[in-house]
Amino acid sequence: MTLDRKLRYGMVGGGPGAFIGEVHRMAAALDGKIELVAGAFSSSAEKSKQKGEELNLDPSRVYGSYQEMAEKESQLPEDERIDFVSIVTPNFLHHPVAKTFIEAGFHVVCDKPMTKTVEEAEELCRLVDEHDVIFALTHNYTGYPMVKEAREMIENGKLGEIRKVVVEYPQGWLAEQVDNKQANWRTDPKKAGVSSAVGDIGSHAENLVEYITGLQIESLIADISSFVEGRELEDDANVLVHYKGGARGILYCSQVSVGEENNLSIRAYGTKAAIEWKQENPNYLHVLYQDGPEQVYKRGNEYLTEAAKHNSRIPSGHPEGFIEAFANIYVNFANTLSAKLSGEDPGELDLDFPTVQDGARGVDFIHKVIESGKKSKWVDVDYTPPS
Structure with a gap:
């Protein structure tokens, strides 16, 4: 029924x-x-x-x-x-x-x-x-069709064993002191929590890696900075990541990268191939090979997996973006x-x-990055939320 x-x-x-x-x-x-x-x-x-x-x-x-x-x-x-x-x-x-x-x-x-x-x-x-x-x-x-295509590729072994992941989320809107509703609560510890950049956008980057690759973090070391004078929370973070199983990663998020808007991107390198996806040009997924030409997969085509097609609404050539992914x-x-x-x-x-379990892992990640950044040392992240 x-x-x-x-x-x-x-x-x-x-x-x-x-x-x-x-x-x-x-x-x-x-x-x-x-x-x-x-x-x-x-x-x-x-x-x-x-x-x-x-x-x-x-x-x-x-x-x-x-x-x-x-x-x-x-x-x-x-x-x-x-x-x-x-x-x-x-x-x-x-x-x-x-x-x-x-x-x-x-x-x-x-x-x-x-x-x-x-x-x-x-x-x-x-x-x-x-x-x-x-x-x-x-x-x-995670709602973008080509993100789902990337996930299916990795699950089906097309990239082989994942060795390296690089994820970036730079913005520039807080490169100077900004006085508006959106900026004020995000930089206020009482309202935002322990973090600004990592909590607001770094958490998206971490979640995107886990969603696409299935990798979970074992340990990390972070360098966090508050570049704007008087800002209590960090506005920039650079994180080295060790994943379970041996893969390595780099995560960079920033609210002070002048000229950047919402340039979230991810690259995952396996033993057979690599993928690259950019949020500001989300309808294309690039697949790279050591011994062959680069391939570009396009949203809305019949050759895509059911997961990608299930999350598309209109034919190829008509861009789908942020609202559709949401x-x-x-x-x-x-x-x-x-x-x-x-x-x-x-x-x-x-x-x-x-x-809700994804949410709990994300909160733990935020706290571990801030802990590591304040101590300038590696911290263990091996975390399983209540099911």
């Missing part, structure tokens, strides 16, 4: 002036399977009401706090209440908001990093299991949730989205 309606969701955060909330709303709406019906869009009840009016929501479903939203949505009939919540707040609110809604029985989509501390992340892992809810983390770069997290989550609500098993390709 297929669910005969759209999934209903509420949003916490994403009020006036917020960037990522609008991205989530566009991504969730793209495939027509999800509708926004409720929200607590700001810690200010007035601003939350303003955003609700802009989005043409029923005023009775626009709340002054996330606690009120969880309580009142729980009291609504099952055919009216939200099915899940989307959490798009600054980092420090991810844990309390997620915990509140999980304990109320709601499924969750949460922005990254999942929490500020490893202990909070592990608590969410246990709560997700205890309450039998579905939890998706929006590491949206939407792939939402639509796979939605298909999985719809199957659960219908009493069915989800398809294997629909289960392809980052989970």
